[in-house]
Amino acid sequence: MLFNSIDFAFFLPIVFILYWFVTNKSLKLQNLLIVVASYVFYGWWDWRFLSLILFSTIVDYSIGRLLSNQENEKKRKALLWISISVNLGFLGFFKYYNFFLENFITAFTFFGSEFNASSLNIVLPVGISFYTFQTLSYTIDVYKRKLEPTKDFIAFTAFVSFFPQLVAGPIERANNLLPQFYKKREFSYPKAVDGMRQILWGLFKKIVIADNCAEYVNQIFNHSEDYLGSTLFLGAVFFAFQIYGDFSGYSDIAIGTSRLFGFNLMQNFAFPYFSRDIAEFWRRWHISLSTWFRDYLYIPLGGSRGPKWKQIRNVFIIFIVSGFWHGANWTFVVWGALNAIYFLPLLLLNQNRVNTNIVAEGKYLPTLKELVQMGSTFFITVLAWVFFRAENINHAILYLKGMFTSTFFSSFELFPTKILLIIGIFLTIEWLGRSKQFAIQTVDILPKILRYSLYSAIIFSILVYSGKEQAFIYFQF
Incomplete structure (x- = not known):
């Protein structure tokens, strides 16, 4: 169901x-x-x-x-x-x-x-x-x-x-x-209301963000040889938002539904695309799986204790096993190994626990340094997602080769203004609510009329701007 x-x-x-x-x-x-x-x-x-x-x-x-x-x-x-x-x-x-x-x-x-x-x-x-x-x-x-x-x-x-x-x-x-x-x-009325809001936000992520992005992702990835590098990059970016909207949307609905019945589940996503390095990204993405591997695999192996070669070994083991957990395909293994490679410089320089606070905490806008850090982290994450989405390793390599050509800076062959505008609004709400358990909690500071106007707008967008129904990506895992 x-x-x-x-x-x-x-x-x-x-x-x-x-x-x-x-x-x-x-x-x-x-x-x-x-x-x-x-x-x-x-x-x-x-x-x-x-x-x-x-x-x-x-x-x-x-x-x-x-x-x-x-x-x-x-x-x-x-x-x-x-x-x-x-x-x-x-x-x-x-x-x-x-x-x-x-x-x-x-x-x-x-x-x-x-x-x-x-x-x-x-x-x-x-x-x-x-x-x-x-x-x-x-x-x-x-x-x-x-x-x-x-x-x-x-x-x-x-x-x-x-x-x-x-x-x-x-x-x-x-x-x-x-x-x-x-x-x-x-029964707690405030808890139930908060649960309903989280369900609503989860449905918005899934139906409006993920399902709309999926249509373009499928079109671009399935015919990647026909598109310029700029459009291939756009397809990879859309997949980044598809998988985030899809999986974090599911988690929001699950957590919100649990609250309706008086249960508290752990937060599974903490605004990962605002991360300033890959270590922070993995503390914020699929938290329940990351912490499971940390506690039941990484720490028993020795974790970050011992000589550097053991620390490096442990990092590669946990990322590759995590990749293999996602599916029986070498693309997931490569995706895991690639994230381990991303992580290595931070480990070797002892910088993997630097960014533990909320980005631009207490401020409306990030600094230029934080903006560059978030942009570069998002960019390398998008590149890794290509392996996650590709049918096989050869498809992923050809996709990346097609992306990094002189046409990378060409105009987009597909430019879905509506989706880009919706993603922009979505990111704005997520940014304003980044200190909360889920973004829409940030509306608590607004007058009641504005809060209900926003809820109505979200419901309207779900009904009017829903994409073609897609199964949840993580059902296959």
Whole structure:
């Protein structure tokens, strides 16, 4: 079920009414309703994969209980590896089986041997990369004794399958989200209003920004050999806004929907395109995934401790694994490696923690230095996005070669004034709200009539300027 669909427009108010007016007297009933609603939400796409979520839930719940009664360190480690093997085994089979098989066959052919094997017609379960990492965080934290294992199976099932963030995050940590299922939730009108505003802003990002940009991105990338360098660059810039509007829009809708039900999810995007260097960008982009890799991979590897060669190794590992997490294609690996290369100068010069404050904090405009830093960071990010969007590495290289020709400074062959104007307004609102959790909160300082005028304008733009409906990009991950 898509957030931007008529189905969800009916589904959400029905669940909301049942949650606050029918099951509100019992915490267990509310949690059970969330489980049922979440399974309906996910099963709407393909009911066959409900068994996958249920099996993963049972495995990690059971291992958590066993870990609580086990003091033998070898047995505890064995239980942890069962959880890791099951979760990553499912992820590896559904997402990477054909990728590894095809590359295995290619390697044999390269050395002059023949190897015949058939690829499988595997359907990738939506959201598997997200909920497997979410359940893994629970098992790992229980193993490290950072979290008490739950005895409430319904609460744990609700945590794993919570429908607002089930298929595309944020990837919640068990120590943040799971305890919220133990507590009685009271309806908060201000919290619900704030949630509705965030949903509205998320829909604007997705329907108006991302979907409109997608039409031009598809046209330019699918026929890149026909366009001048300037237009190819414009296509890459549009993709940067497409993926940001698409994914951060999903996160906003997920977080806003959760607030309607009394839950707080972590911020997943913090205005990343206003970053002054690539380290700051990765502290602000897909925060739930970046911090997951930091805590469960980067730090266990040694993080930024030890000699420089180990620090460099750890940086490349985390970025390449992050790239591979996004998809079974070498383009994602190269995208990850390219971001690691971007990061290296900051690491070597110990400048990777310089820009931790909000850009131009307390001011309306950035300094010239900040403007140059933001522009250069955005530029190299756009170049990396070409690999993320391209069909294969050869396509990405040809795209970049076509971009960096003498025609880079030519006039645009496509100049969609409407989209550029909308992006300009969008960036202005984001800039003014950059100190908030989400941009539209900045209207709180405005008189009521202006606030409601802005809300009306956003609703009007969603209805009138919506692009052709596109599936959320991160559903494929």
